Amino acid sequence: MAERPPVRLQDVAEHAGVSLATASRMLSDPEYGGRAALRERVLAAAAELGYRPNPYARALATATSMNVGLVIHDVRDAYFATLSGGVITVAERHDLLVTIVCTYRDPRRELEYVKRLADQRVRAIVLAGSPVRDSAHNAAMHAELDAYQRSGGSVVSVTRGRTVGHVVDIDNVGGMRKLVHDVVGLGHTSFGVLAGPQRLLAVRDRLQGIKLGLKDHGITLGRDDVVYGDVSRDGGLVGAQALMSRREPPRCLLAVADVVAVGALSWLRANGISVPGDVSVTGFGGIPAAIDAVPSLTTVELPLGKVGENAMELALKPASPRHVVEVEGTVVRRDSVAALR
Template sequence: MAVTLGDVARHAGVSLATASRVLNGSARTVTEELSAKVRASADALGYLPNAPAQALARATGATIGVLLHDVADPYFGAIARGVGDAAARAGLLSLVTSTDGDPERELHAIRMLHAQRVRAIVLAGSGYTDPDAGRRIDEALAAYRDQGGIVTAITDHGPGYGTVLPDNRGGAAELTTALLGLGHRRIAVVTGPERMRVAQERLEGVLEAAAAAGLGGEEVLVERAEFTRDGGRAAVARILDRADRADRAGGAGVRPSVVVALSDICAAGVLAELRERGIAVPEEISVAGFDDIPLATDLAPALSTVRLPLADMGAEAVRLALDPAAGSGDGRQVLVAAEVVLRASTAQAP
């Protein structure tokens, strides 16, 4: 069996991208110590360099590929703007592709970007909790990196990638603590689908803070939905309808005092549904979101949320990919703090 570049990387204890830079002649810098280790491993294993890979590694592609779930979502739009601005400052073009949160579409897009020989790929969507989907995407990215490509990610996509890591769990926990401080003890959480790692991290933050305050499962209602306006609207409709049915049946159908939607675009849908039902916000039910997209201050009432510097996160992902001093992103994590911002959509619990 032929020795692969992955074999050399494992033998030398380095990433695929580092091994490729040494053996395929990339212009990106690698320390003398690492170069010596990689070349020694290649000699020991009898590795023969791949000519097409060398050509790709030496290429100076002028494009950065950006994979995100939905370009129409202001969250991803703000990140894409940050990526595009940073790429333009470097004299590069950003190519944005929406995958609709579908692992198969993401896999196809990675392979297409690989074929187009883009200089780097920025993963701006959430990682997937499905191990099989994650494995297949990692394999496609490894093949791209095997030929000198660079991959950076926004949010956790596993070890080995340069990552801009927003504090999703901590931000959600701080938001929940702030709402508890307003006297809320019956919380409805509208979260994203289980396949999305970001949704899971944010939900975990809410549940951890609620549990620390002594709230149980009956006091924290979790409703799953797509991270869309329609998803948020449908989710809160289900929550309210269940409470109303329980009331009519003589049960404990108490409505939540606050709805925490774990994306702002979902929260916009929650507000729309409450408004249509004639439920006053925040007098009857408070509402909070997550991300602080530009729309958050334009909603009525203005949305309490968790602020993330979305455009800066996109720009940082590009910097990790292009800056040799940052190791071209390999395994480095840049932590991004989350900030709770309370506005008019939340108030003391009734």
């Protein structure tokens, strides 16, 4: 079914039987006197038609806005910090200012920030955090982003899951599947997974990649083999403790993010568990700290700076046609993984 075009100010004016200038003044200037009956007629027409004012439309249409909104989960996570650096690099080439907001994986905060950025007349909104599995939230986000894009704004999402705007699609499933093939090739058959919140689409995709990679070798995960926690260092600490305190702990821990794996390494080291002698550990993302971890972290390395650059470059393109840039990760084996003895 075709979508109904957005209601224009002109439509409100015609419905109320007033001039375009009068309708605009009545709706945009609360201090404007005018006739009370006329104002009520204009407001009633706007409400009946479902008119939504777009205070940023003129700035977007004339490309006067020099600001870009970047929505991320957590700037303290080097994954997002590195990606943000790529966005800023391209924005600076075009004399654009980047405003970064952190949702801390809260869908309500994400929606509120999108509304605020749109109201501030930003030229583009780049969504670098994973979408969530929440139909009501996703419908509300779609409505906000669609209205913003229809008014001339540019929308870019990093990773799949949103239907508005351009996409930088990170192959979370394929990257994790390749990583699992690599560690199984070293003889590993006993695994524990340090996962993030189940509502995050990226977490689900990476977990699916793990399961597919294991299935390729006839291995399945038990329900207790997956621990869900925060995508943070603390999440890795808690998850590692839960998995390694079992009667028969796994011989390989697969973390859905490097920051989680770094937390796991810290807990293992503090508790005298040898890595990779007693247990191997892997991550996902390729943050700079993966190289400096003790021991250095095996991971799926993404070109995070380039991902950010690609996202900002897409933000400078017209909304149509829709562009999708696919990004694959590379398995980088380091000291945190060894062949099973």
